[in-house]
Amino acid sequence: DTEVTQTPKHLVMGMTNKKSLKCEQHMGHRAMYWYKQKAKKPPELMFVYSYEKLSINESVPSRFSPECPNSSLLNLHLHALQPEDSALYLCASSQVGTANTGELFFGEGSRLTVL
Amino acid sequence: AQRVTQPEKLLSVFKGAPVELKCNYSYSGSPELFWYVQYSRQRLQLLLRHISRESIKGFTADLNKGETSFHLKKPFAQEEDSAMYYCALAGFNKFYFGSGTKLNVKP
Numbered sequence: 001d002t003e004v005t006q007t008p009k010h011l012v013m014g015m016t017n018k019k020s021l022k023c024e025q026h027m028g029h030r031a032m033y034w035y036k037q038k039a040k041k042p043p044e045l046m047f048v049y050s051y052e053k054l055s056i057n058e059s060v061p062s063r064f065s066p067e068c069p070n071s072s073l074l075n076l077h078l079h080a081l082q083p084e085d086s087a088l089y090l091c092a093s094s095q096v097g098t099a100n101t102g103e104l105f106f107g108e109g110s111r112l113t114v115l
Numbered sequence: 116a117q118r119v120t121q122p123e124k125l126l127s128v129f130k131g132a133p134v135e136l137k138c139n140y141s142y143s144g145s146p147e148l149f150w151y152v153q154y155s156r157q158r159l160q161l162l163l164r165h166i167s168r169e170s171i172k173g174f175t176a177d178l179n180k181g182e183t184s185f186h187l188k189k190p191f192a193q194e195e196d197s198a199m200y201y202c203a204l205a206g207f208n209k210f211y212f213g214s215g216t217k218l219n220v221k222p
Contacts, residue, residue, distance in 0.1 A: 004158075033210075041214070041215075042201055042212035042213060042215050043159070043212050044212075045209055045210065048209065056209065103149075103161045103164070104151075104161070108157075108158045
């Protein structure tokens with residue numbers, strides 16, 4: 001299995017809702033990433049987990065809360081989002097220590113719309 | 116500061132024509148550079164990486180440290196090459212993506 005699976009594919013939520021995005025991989029990768037991609041823009045790094053521990057937070061607002069419950073799963077908890085948070089959220093994984101030379105495997109993304 | 120620049124937002128060429136997608140970077144250490152591609156309705160995927168010096172789908176890219184460039188080239192473009200191409204620089208466990216170039220290969 002060489003895929004990163006993200007659910008849901010589409011999510012619409014109000015500004016007072018609490019929802020979660022989920023990501024799963026079974027490639028044995030111990031580094032997992034959340035990226036945000038706005039239309040016609042490149043992916044922007046949000047968080048990096050390494051061995052299930054948060055290693056990089058790119059100054060993301062606290063209304064986004066990541067969680068890595070085990071080596072195969074990565075969640076992004078959403079609360080009190082703003083309409084400008086509407087975007088495609090991409091999950092990726094890689095071998096730890098090889099992000100500099102290896103490959104990021106991306107999921108298809110979860111398209112989030114905040115009303 | 117780490118930065119990847121792709122100066123062209125859109126590049127249109129005819130089938131069979133050569134294509135070059137430009138990428139320039141700035142990085143304080145020894146960079147690891149990649150090209151990622153996103154075909155319509157497909158996920159972002161690795162096209163090639165500079166350390167492997169390989170040719171994928173006829174594309175090649177050479178790292179020029181003097182010019183801090185990593186341009187992507189193909190001698191004869193095909194219609195199926197139409198996609199969004201991102202140059203990426205890896206460092207400190209992060210990937211920095213350029214703004215992307217949309218390649219449109221016309222029949």
